[in-house]
Amino acid sequence: MDMREVEPAAAAGAGEGVELVYEVTTADLAQAIRVRSRATPALRRQRWLMPLLGVLSLLLGGSTLLTGRGGSKSLMFLGMGLLLCAATLYGPRLQARAFAGMLAKAGRTRTVVDACGIRVTTQLYSSRMDWSAQPVYAETPDAFITLDIDKRAAAMTILPKRGIQVPADVDRLRELLDANLKRI
Known part of the structure; x- marks a missing residue:
């Protein structure tokens, strides 16, 4: 899938959105696994x-x-x-390495975060999540990670800060997340 085919957030009627373009690495995934292990009671x-x-x-x-x-x-x-x-x-590094092949196949990821939720598009798939799908988030020095902390779910979305196109959008993304999710 050509990433240029994806409509921008404003054209989608989503209002002011923040766009990220990145490739998820095993280090990103290991960090997200560590964050999730601190966030869920089990x-x-x-x-x-x-x-x-x-x-x-x-x-x-x-x-x-x-x-x-x-x-x-x-x-x-x-x-x-x-x-x-x-x-x-x-454990987190080994779990992340187990997904290395899938991450490589997914390739470049384009994510748009706006008032309606999060839209993630890769070479393999496209998905749109309402804010209720992953109701909490954590911020690390390198990324924002949205999570579903339900004990039966393992859903998380990694938003690496390096993928943000405009440096000022880091603060806009944090504001969007704070307005719609609980920070942990």
Whole structure:
């Protein structure tokens, strides 16, 4: 799909919109996954529970290994503890890398944020979301991330600041998001 075919926000009757043109990277996605894990209650529990279980497994495995009573169970607990700790540290990056092929196929993304919501167009798809679809957002130094924090949903939209065409539009985008979404 040729990105020039997409109508601008003003022509769509959406009023003053902010346009972003960018390619989503695995670093963007990993950052969004981290933000989402801090925003949803179930993932917040997982953020402290996994390292806690990892450390407890390491302590249990280490103590049984040192006392000589554990044998293969000690190694199992040590391995499980290392795995849980590694998953906590590297999980978002690994999840993002799993989507690298899809991100490459999507290519350049054009997003228009206006009073009606968010319209995302890539080489593969085009979608329009009302503000209610992802009712909260977070701002990081590099991006705005809109989220659906429902525990059964994994919806998020990444709006990298590097994709904003006019520097003053960063503030306009923040104003649009503040007016329509809850900031977390």
